[in-house]
Amino acid sequence: MRDFAEIFDEIVREYGARGFLYPGAGGLPVLVGELRSYVSSDLGVSIRDHEDLVVVSGAQHGIKLLSQLLLGERDIVITEDPTFWEAIDPMRFQGARLIGIPVDEEGMDTSRLEDLLRKGVKPRLIYVIPTCHNPCGYVMSIDRRRHLLEIAEKYDLTILEDDPYRPIAQDPPPSLKSIDRDGRVIYVGSMSKVLAPGLRIGYVILDRVLAIELSKLEQHDFSTSTPMQLLVARALKKGLVRSLIPRLRRHYSEKIRILVESLEEHLPGSFTRARCGFFTIVRLGVDAEKHLPRAIASGVIYVPAKDFHIEKKPADTARISISMPSKEEIREGVERLASSIRG
């Protein structure tokens, strides 16, 4: 945060009032340039010649704009089941119909996806969080990634890859975008996990023709603060982000390891074995909404996860987060959660 204050001060001194003018559509060129180099060098995500990077106010804003751009009444979107409910809310608002495909420790069950497509289902979009899935914490295997891309080619599908956790994931597999051969993947990234979510800076990488449409649509809200764009550009340029990545990767992988160990000890067999990211899903065996006040009384909070589910909505699922609590608090929290359930 001290670095932010220092950078903000530099921006005021160097840009003056120019640092506080309207942002142009699609992002300030200085930020677009820094993000392009960050994404390819630090995250290993390739940007092709026919693609552009568009700055948005966080990944969520990118997903909303893409929903507005791509989806209309009764369009079908296929997602992992469960999936991140905030991402699918704007899709539903556009009138899209969601179909969920089960996930396991290797990610979306692509053979189930193929079955559906064989039956003639024609989705407008496949929405996936293949790396550090929210809410399960899974990482899609390389084989499944390849299979998904094969299917996409065969059935002429567009994939929306939501990839906010890559900067904090220990040894993440290549993004779908990087192994895709024919430009079917729209990639959404974020600075929320590596810098801070309150800055509201994310980006979308997509085909240039679509990128122009997205930028036009972004002019309808023009919501990405100019000084925050300059701040992130400078944090990237100064190497602040690069120096954070290895620390954050160690930090969060240690926390996830502790979460899984604690769950194994206190609530064995009831949870998704998270590999990275912030979350895991736990089946409490009791109604998660109803139990919440008791959990809170014992000092634990979770998000009842019913709405993360697409097809069946089990009432006893809860999403647990490790983003804020310390390692000790994670251990303690799981223990308290388990004893609050036992009553």
Added chain:
Amino acid sequence: MRDFAEIFDEIVREYGARGFLYPGAGGLPVLVGELRSYVSSDLGVSIRDHEDLVVVSGAQHGIKLLSQLLLGERDIVITEDPTFWEAIDPMRFQGARLIGIPVDEEGMDTSRLEDLLRKGVKPRLIYVIPTCHNPCGYVMSIDRRRHLLEIAEKYDLTILEDDPYRPIAQDPPPSLKSIDRDGRVIYVGSMSKVLAPGLRIGYVILDRVLAIELSKLEQHDFSTSTPMQLLVARALKKGLVRSLIPRLRRHYSEKIRILVESLEEHLPGSFTRARCGFFTIVRLGVDAEKHLPRAIASGVIYVPAKDFHIEKKPADTARISISMPSKEEIREGVERLASSIRG
């Protein structure tokens, strides 16, 4: 800008990481509180008991969200003609059909509006910029304001009042919102003109039931930066905004006076007699798009204004702005524009 740097530093010291977390839906309570008091004490805009103030990423974002919330395919929106094209773009994106009503120095010709309604036209929304109209610079008279509200009551209409220039307008008339008796006016305001547009902070005042819907929809993008919200809250609390208002009112009313005088001298009879705000429309007598490169070559820039028009789209109209140029540059600019036309 130095004040901004100082405030940012205070935020980092006082809030630490908490100042950079996700913004909640609808705005941080500290900013909502400061804005409520600013809007009522400094701008004289009343907020009723059944109404809420929702923070958005600039007025434009507010208008986009309201368009998503209120408008569907073939809904009719009645606007001033010309009007601000960026505001109506998201309305069109929702599938709305626009009908333009001519404006003059007293604002929208409300008798023409009444004629339309008498014929059975049923608009979903009346969109107006009654104070310092963009692009004409007009101020709607009190009589017309009353007439518009009467009509709204009679025909059960909702009015969207876009009012970003109030903080910089010398002696503005009361807002529609303040003289409306039965809660038909949704009010959109902005900190762009009084602080800086790059902060992307605006607000919408509307009925609580609708405000909850708007906040939910704002969660689809979550785009209003947390530190920028804290910065604006503190600028309000410290009285920075209050102290700026009289200076900005003098500053911009002087610039508008100079613009009108210069146009009277060099391009008489060809322009809208702006009272306040940033803009006036000038009829160049030549195609504004085609002439632009020549104007630029002579050191002047304007926005060809065809797309600000709804019904007829005169190709020779240009929007001139006084927001950036100095008084001297305004005089010089009008003179150069006039001679570039004379060739």
